[in-house]
Amino acid sequence: MAHYLVTGGAGFIGSHLIAALVGRGDKVRVLDDLSTGRRDNLPPSVPLIVGDVADAVAVREAMAGVDGCFHLAAVASVERGNEDWLGTHRANLTGAIAVFDAARTAKTPVVYASSAAVYGDNPAPGLTETAPPAPLSAYGADKLGCELHATIAFQVHGVPTTGFRFFNVYGPRQDPGSPYSGVIAIFAGQITRGAPITIFGDGQQVRDFIYVGDVVAHLLAAIDRAPARHEVYNVCTGRETSVRHLAQVIAGLKGAAPTITHAPERAGDIRRSLGDPAKAVAAFGLRAQVPLEDGLRLTLDWMADSA
Helix, strand or coil, X not given: CCEEEEECCCCHHHHHHHHHHHHCCCEEEEEECCCCCCHHHCCCCCCEEECCCCCHHHHHHHHCCCCEEEECCCCCCHHHHHHCHHHHHHHHHHHHHHHHHHHCCCCCCEEEEEEHHHHCCCCCCCECCCCCCCCCCHHHHHHHHHXXXXXXXXXXXXXXXXXXXXXXXXXXXXXXXXXXXXXXHHHHHHHHCCCCEEEECCCCCEECEEEHHHHHHHHHHHHHCCCCCEEEEXXXXXXXXXXXXXXXXXXXXXXXXXXXXXXXXXXXXXXECCECCHHHHHHHCCCCCCCHHHHHHHHHHHHHHHC
């Protein structure tokens, strides 16, 4: 039985990872400031340390004695980064450095969340990990910074690190009431309330949506096969969906005729984001398994049950 620390473990992706770790018999502890995470997302048996991931002392204490760390704590919002540049930088990059620094004493493997936001608005039909980074937002710049510091963590301090560039992750436990949630949760919440669907821009933006269960499978594979080096992988499906089509599919699953309104395009929004999963497939033998419509149905069912 292994023992893991999950930063941000009370949040959306983190809580699904916790459930999977507990389900396979691993021991886990969580570090989360509960700014977006919820205690009731966690099993009662899982220890929760309420603390700031950018607090080096708190992170060192949380890291003590674990076999590996999943670093998922972040402010995952382009809009929030525009509004609170310094605050989100502290959470997203200082927090990552605090984790890598705490890991170096025992050379604890770290699997961490990066983002497709590092690519910026690259129109390539399937972005590979060799595409040049060109972030358009503070969030993307900080995630690129995480990757650079993860490289240093390994090269200078011998900490094995695996970074995952998450594309558009969706699923149960995303908060549809938050303006910082993923577009799927927001659209589903608007349709459930009978409100118009608000699309920023013309709706022809392309995204690569991946179900949270497929993301968790990648995280588990990475910690189980953590190599003694630093690598970065896309976590995506390689299938594109326009934002407007997404709204229509969600409305169809809800049996609703959507009323779509348009708002001005937001600063830092990316026109096209489509990944190539080939490197992760080769490394872990994994492909995303959940089709978009099935994942949307699971998400909508969860929203209905928790309403």
